[in-house]
Amino acid sequence: MILAIVTAYPPSKVTLNEYAFHLVKHFRQHQEVTELILFTDDTAANAIIDFKEEGCQVTLKPCWKFNSYFNLISIAKAVRSTQPDMVLYNLQFMKFGDKKIPAALGLFSPWLTKLMKVKTTVLLHNIMETVDLSSAGFTNNKIKMSVFNFIGEMLTRVILKADRLVLTISKYVAILEDKYQAKNCILIPHGTFEIPEEPSYELAEGPLKIMTFGKFGTYKKVEKLIEAVEQVRLNTGQNLEIVIAGTDNPNTIGYLDAVKKAYKHVSNITFTGYVAEEDVPVIFSESAMVVFPYTSTTGSSGVLHQAGSYGKAVVMPDLGDLSILVKEEGYKGEFFEPESVESLAAAIEKLVVDKTYRNEIAKTNYQAAAALPMSIITKMYLNAFNDQLVVEPDLVVAA
Incomplete structure (x- = not known):
């Protein structure tokens, strides 16, 4: 399987970059993955993709920019040029920008990838229904909150156009299935980045x-x-x-x-x-x-x-x-x-x-x-990918 991941990646400071690092580190150790392609933002052009552990080849393709209006096009071109078997989007709602229009436009990318006949999975780390817009720094204005919620609902319906939507908390799955009648949502936990040897729990001298x-x-x-x-x-x-x-x-x-x-x-x-x-x-x-x-x-x-x-x-x-x-x-x-x-x-x-x-x-x-290391989490993703690549009935998603 040639697996592509659309994500921020260190040294990028864009959100979810660290999560992507650990996904990549463990995906490449699974024999099912023959190549990993990283569609990153431009600030990850000098990313380190050499790992101590053995694994498949990792190819870096910086192809989008934070707050760019053209990410939808540039990501599609990168997908077309590489022809991966599966594309995984590592997303939250402000992934592609902190300005409203480019942030929203970027979220259409998974749908476009699917329309290009490439199997598409979205990992969505949050949903609008559980975000307190005031405390999260979006707005305190009730009218603006209503507008944000409406836009959030529309964008959620767009994201649900992907072949598969992965959520990390069971409550999120339940909300989307109930509110949007979604049939393509699955639960895969967040997972733990690294599992060092169990510590002694003793602290050094000092404060x-x-x-x-x-x-x-x-x-x-x-x-x-x-x-x-x-x-x-x-x-x-x-x-x-x-x-x-x-x-x-x-x-x-x-x-x-x-x-x-x-x-x-x-x-x-x-x-x-x-x-x-x-x-x-x-x-x-x-x-x-x-x-x-x-x-x-x-x-x-x-x-x-x-x-x-x-x-x-x-x-x-x-x-x-x-x-x-x-x-x-x-x-x-x-x-x-x-x-x-x-x-x-x-x-x-x-x-x-x-x-x-x-x-x-x-x-x-x-x-x-x-109990939930990233090696197990990435295996859960691969099982979900293989289900789609081998035999998958048409999924009904919210209109």
Whole structure:
């Protein structure tokens, strides 16, 4: 099988690039895949596609640009020139741009690929029906929300024109089957990027590092985390370091710089900036816990899966997709009320003072992560691809 993947890919900073890296790393190790073709954005032109592990050839074809109006055409030309057996789109709604028109136009690409008689699968990481448009930084205006929701519904119907739509959470499948009468949706879990050897759960000498990881400024904000840790310091006298790992959300450029200025009086805060792929294991391994200072969620959490793979306890709000992952995939965390500094402080303090409890959560999360490695996830994709390539009845999708 010649498999093509339309995606961002490191060193691109476009969303889902890291997920693509791990998909590629594991797809190429399956014997069914004879060649992988990566249709990436132009910023991945210098991507490293050599891997230590043996596997099939990987061909890099940068063919689209973030916020370009012509991605629909350029991707179609790349597909026609390479003639893959299967195309997998690694998508969320703002994949092709943060401007409305190019973002929307890019989402027509899977449908066009299908019309070109190439089998097409879309991996959709979020759905509009579960996104809080206000907290996610889109708009607070109710009229604009109605417009966004209408456009989101239309684009969902367009995406459903693909041969197969993969979702990472069962609730998403149920929503699309109920609302759009979709018949081509399947569930494949997010999976865990890397499964290192089980850690010792012992931390190095020095301050306990309380880490958060992501793109901040919309529904991920760090002010309450900083204030909560300050409370825990006062309550316990413990030596605690706050590690804010990541960058601004593209919709809130300048957010972290403003936080630095507003909290310059608070000691022992580290802002790492962008964390390169090779530095991810270090930043997780050194942390005592990972905190999710979210007010809403927009999809299956890659950070939760990473925390599990490195054997880390987590502190998170009991809401949305995080709550579903705990129930469906066996993760465990100390929960807090999303808008309450006091609740967040209490949750962090519980893990700070009780090492045994913290390690119990960490071990549970490691076991949950180890149950769904990317090698198994990519095999699930290949099974789905083979079903389509061998014999597949006509699928009825929403009009």
